[in-house]
Amino acid sequence: MYALADCNNFYATCERIFHPQFSSKPIIVLSNNDGCVIARSQEAKDLGIRMGQPVFQCRDVIRKNNVVVCSSNYALYEDMSRRVVSSILHFIPEVEIYSIDEVFFDLTPVADCDLEIFCRKIQSTVLKWTGIPVSIGIGPTKTLAKLANRVAKKDSLAGSVYRFPVRDLDRRRVLAATPIDEIWGIGRQWAKRFKQVGVDTAWEVVQMRTADIRSHFNVTVMRTAMELSGIPCENIESNPAQRRSLVRSRSFGRMVTRWEHMSQAIASHAIRAAEKLRSEGGVAGRLAVFIQTNRFRKDLPQYCVSGSCELLPPTNTTPVILKEAAAIGHGLWKEGFQYKKAGVMLSEISFGETQSTLFSDRDHEHDAKLMQVMDLINVKMGSDTLHPAASGVDRRSWSMQQGSRSPRYTTRWDELPKTS
DNA sequence: TCTGGGGTCCTAGGACCC
DNA sequence: TCTGGGGTCCTAGGACCC
Numbered sequence: 001m002y003a004l005a006d007c008n009n010f011y012a013t014c015e016r017i018f019h020p021q022f023s024s025k026p027i028i029v030l031s032n033n034d035g036c037v038i039a040r041s042q043e044a045k046d047l048g049i050r051m052g053q054p055v056f057q058c059r060d061v062i063r064k065n066n067v068v069v070c071s072s073n074y075a076l077y078e079d080m081s082r083r084v085v086s087s088i089l090h091f092i093p094e095v096e097i098y099s100i101d102e103v104f105f106d107l108t109p110v111a112d113c114d115l116e117i118f119c120r121k122i123q124s125t126v127l128k129w130t131g132i133p134v135s136i137g138i139g140p141t142k143t144l145a146k147l148a149n150r151v152a153k154k155d156s157l158a159g160s161v162y163r164f165p166v167r168d169l170d171r172r173r174v175l176a177a178t179p180i181d182e183i184w185g186i187g188r189q190w191a192k193r194f195k196q197v198g199v200d201t202a203w204e205v206v207q208m209r210t211a212d213i214r215s216h217f218n219v220t221v222m223r224t225a226m227e228l229s230g231i232p233c234e235n236i237e238s239n240p241a242q243r244r245s246l247v248r249s250r251s252f253g254r255m256v257t258r259w260e261h262m263s264q265a266i267a268s269h270a271i272r273a274a275e276k277l278r279s280e281g282g283v284a285g286r287l288a289v290f291i292q293t294n295r296f297r298k299d300l301p302q303y304c305v306s307g308s309c310e311l312l313p314p315t316n317t318t319p320v321i322l323k324e325a326a327a328i329g330h331g332l333w334k335e336g337f338q339y340k341k342a343g344v345m346l347s348e349i350s351f352g353e354t355q356s357t358l359f360s361d362r363d364h365e366h367d368a369k370l371m372q373v374m375d376l377i378n379v380k381m382g383s384d385t386l387h388p389a390a391s392g393v394d395r396r397s398w399s400m401q402q403g404s405r406s407p408r409y410t411t412r413w414d415e416l417p418k419t420s
Numbered sequence: 421t422c423t424g425g426g427g428t429c430c431t432a433g434g435a436c437c438c
Numbered sequence: 439t440c441t442g443g444g445g446t447c448c449t450a451g452g453a454c455c456c
Contacts (some may be wrong), residue, residue: 031424037423038456055422072424187454218430220454247426267455296423343425400424 001107002236003146004090005126005134007081010101011039013068014080015070017131018409018417028069030055033251033400035073041140073404079410080130085128091118094238098127100288104142106236119161122134139164142234143227146184147174147202157404175203175228185224190217207394223224243280249343253401255294256339262291263326264392269344270325271391275378277346278371283314285348287321289328293340294340313360314350318374319365319368322390 007013016022026043029038037044037053046374047065049058055069062069081100086277088095088103089253097102110118119136126134137149144164151174152162165171180265181191198203198218205213206229213222223233248269256262266289277284307328325344377386407415 033422034422035423053422057424059422103456189453218453220430241428243427245427249425251424261455294423341424 001111001115001138001140002142002145002232003105003107003115003136003138004098004142004149004151005084005103005105005119005122005136006149006259007079007084007101008133008135009039009041010132011070011072012041012044013075013132014077015068015073015406016041017080018406019068020150022068024069025081026065028055028062028072030279031070032072032402033253035251038072067402071405073406073408075408075411076406080132084126084129085393087129087193088274090125092123094240096236097240099273103234104145107138116161116163122157123160127417133160135160135162137162137164140230141232142225142228142236143184143224144386147178147228150178150182172203175206176201178202180205183224184230185220189271191222193217196328242349243282244349245345245347246273246277246284246349247343247345248276249290249341252398253342254337254397255396256342257337258397259333259335261329261398262339262342263329264390264395264396264412265293265323266329266343266344267322267390268392268395271318271322271383271387273344273346273385274316274321275375277316277349278375280351282349282351283311284321284346285311285314285350286346287328288310288347289325289332289343290343290345291329291332291339292341293337295350297338300338301336303339305332308345314348317362318388319367320362322388325391365408386417 012027015027015029024043025041026049027041028037028044029039031038035054037049037051037055037058040049040051041252044067047067048053049059049061055062061067063386077100081107083096083097085098087102088105092107094105095110107115107118119138123134123136124134135149135152137145137147137152138161139145139148139273148164148234150365152158152160155162165174166345177229178201180186180194180202183202183205186194194200194205199208205225208225210222210225210352213225224235250265250269252265256265270289285344286308288306290304293300293302295302295304301343302398309324311320311324329342374386407417409415
């Protein structure tokens, strides 16, 4: 049996923990640049504020209902997430961290216990230790655990923990009550295709012949269908597969029209990407840079391009990546457009021993030492304490906007919560 | 005026090989 | 008039997830 623990309204809950005065108010958290709504408390959901909705579209609702608006604070959410996971690890030896607010685990080690009572114990402990309410779904496959989790959240009788039923009749009832587009792995496009062939619920998916699903869809959808009928196709991945690519990108706070600013932004993304790669001990064999205008401004000329180059030998050295990124970016740059976004992608990532090259003029030992010192200083004194000048000193003309970010209460000494 | 960021997997089609 | 069969590798694009 599998379980999925999912934090309720995670980002909104994190904000509330440190601002108890918001506990009864509707509260939303915005994406980077304060653009879209990416998390809502129950009260905000009840007001009809949609997930992913641009915030300017719901200004009226926000004003009329005194909705509390927060910029996103990932330093805080990531640290709270870590605390939730370590609380769960007190009960179960291995978990799969599926996302910042979801954890899968295998219940085989505790098969003798009453699984619901066991999960309720986890639930109450996480709440006590972190302040975060979690809902837990239990099922014979990950897809069914996910489905059970949805019931745990919606059904007030479930009390935040729900086990997918064993009896055929109950099984059928729960599956029939699950609309096609709420199944994990079935998004908008597949849901549309299912509806076209007259399939609207999870129960109807289970009734289909696998061969028919395979021919109408693909193997991913077929696996989902099998999981719905109780045949596991996915295991718990407690050792996450090593990453294959890494992206750092941001929309600009204001439109960028000068190469000077664009080059700073590209440099800054390249620096962050290389830093992240080093922190994981990888090297990249390919580098790509992209720049874009604002796709929502149909009235403005659009320009959306990317370029890439091989990194030989594969590297994680900032100056090397920086130099290549600047060259690619400069090749893409065209005057006369208003740019909205830029980013850097590292791919063909490998770990451990890598093939060297005969004709390199770089002193790799020296590079490694330099990067180590730079990373050490930035970890100790705060990120960006030491950085190449290419990313600029005054970044106001392109850096993102965050009107109301809460302090990084749990990860910065100078932002600790104060009591009086 | 204002619209996020970061990933994975699968498939089809083209280039190329013998 | 009539022009094969069987592979691999790479890339772009589409789907999904949070």
